[in-house]
Amino acid sequence: MFVNDLDVKKQAEYLGVSLWRTPSMLFILMGTIIIIVMLLVYYLFKNYNSPEALIMSEVVIVIVLMSIGNFIIRNVEEMAKINKMKSEFISIASHQLKTPLSEINWEIELLLSRNMEGLNQKQLEIVNNVSDSSNKMTRLVSDLLDVTRIDQGRFFLEMEGVNIAEAIKEVVENNQFLAKNKNIEIKLNFPENLPAVLADKKKIMIVIDNLLSNAIKYMKESGSVEIKTQKEGDGVVVSVKDNGMGIPKYQQDKVFQKFFRSDNSGRYQTTGTGLGLYIAKNIIEQSGGKIWFESEENEGSTFYFSLAKSAV
Numbered sequence: 001m002f003v004n005d006l007d008v009k010k011q012a013e014y015l016g017v018s019l020w021r022t023p024s025m026l027f028i029l030m031g032t033i034i035i036i037v038m039l040l041v042y043y044l045f046k047n048y049n050s051p052e053a054l055i056m057s058e059v060v061i062v063i064v065l066m067s068i069g070n071f072i073i074r075n076v077e078e079m080a081k082i083n084k085m086k087s088e089f090i091s092i093a094s095h096q097l098k099t100p101l102s103e104i105n106w107e108i109e110l111l112l113s114r115n116m117e118g119l120n121q122k123q124l125e126i127v128n129n130v131s132d133s134s135n136k137m138t139r140l141v142s143d144l145l146d147v148t149r150i151d152q153g154r155f156f157l158e159m160e161g162v163n164i165a166e167a168i169k170e171v172v173e174n175n176q177f178l179a180k181n182k183n184i185e186i187k188l189n190f191p192e193n194l195p196a197v198l199a200d201k202k203k204i205m206i207v208i209d210n211l212l213s214n215a216i217k218y219m220k221e222s223g224s225v226e227i228k229t230q231k232e233g234d235g236v237v238v239s240v241k242d243n244g245m246g247i248p249k250y251q252q253d254k255v256f257q258k259f260f261r262s263d264n265s266g267r268y269q270t271t272g273t274g275l276g277l278y279i280a281k282n283i284i285e286q287s288g289g290k291i292w293f294e295s296e297e298n299e300g301s302t303f304y305f306s307l308a309k310s311a312v
């Protein structure tokens with residue numbers, strides 16, 4: 001977690017606190033004080049061999065340890081408070097951004113549906129670009145809201161029996177424009193009689209949308225994405241396979257961490273927050289399923305998730 005356990009300066013910069021408040025410095029301080037007090041006790045005991053001296057030195061040790069412990073607890077408390085304030089700030093800011101963004105989206109939709117004929121080619125292009133950016137911002141705000149809900153333990157699912165094939169088809173429909181723009185073919189592979197899965201439909205669609213839009217986004221040139229659904233054991237496994245840029249081996253253990261962006265994709269695709277897979281992992285795990293992937297740099301990636309069969 002820490003940049004470098006013994007590099008106090010780097011740790012202070014990383015955590016944004018003064019040198020004296022870094023965990024390493026506090027531990028070094030505590031260790032040093034304990035050693036000094038022990039030496040003092042030894043010295044006192046050697047020269048004044050009396051029970052009073054022993055009791056006095058024990059009292060001193062306890063007072064010193066309690067004072068340092070108290071200081072550490074205060075620091076941890078303050079950090080937790082700052083963290084809570086940060087989450088609340090993100091939550092309030094995202095909520096405030098939601099309303100004007102919905103209004104912008106609504107006005108653009110109105111403009112395109114009612115007054116499209118009055119626009120020339122250039123104006124239409126501009127309106128489409130505005131619509132595109134506004135959609136990206138809406139998604140970012142919604143991701144930020146989801147992440148704060150997850151971090152505050154307020155991210156709840158409404159479980160029901162979900163027809164996963166239909167959910168996938170809906171998501172594919174929404175991503176067709178993006179795929180066609182990059183000359184990417186989306187192939188679907190479903191067996192007959194797929195059982196309904198136990199999930200929250202809207203949230204599961206967020207997961208599928210995330211995996212599919214990543215597969216499209218992280219493909220440099222034209223290619224194909226295959227979404228496969230298989231019955232496995234007591235449930236269903238969905239996989240999204242692409243032949244895009246893949247994820248470097250040395251970064252694969254961080255893929256589901258908040259704000260993670262791989263070195264190769266970050267250079268190529270600047271729009272991205274690293275929140276999508278963190279949210280997806282939380283949704284799948286809260287649904288009782290598992291999420292994992294296989295990836296080879298410059299060859300492609302396959303993301304999988306499993307969900308249990310619904311009893312209803």
Ligand code: ADP
Nearest residue numbers: 214215218246261262265272273274275276277
């Ligand atoms: P975002 O795409 O917004 O950056 P995600 O959490 O969805 O955030 O993904 C995190 C990172 O994982 C991406 O930035 C990218 O580096 C890597 N990644 C995810 N999916 C793929 C994929 N299909 N191919 C290559 N890299 C991927």
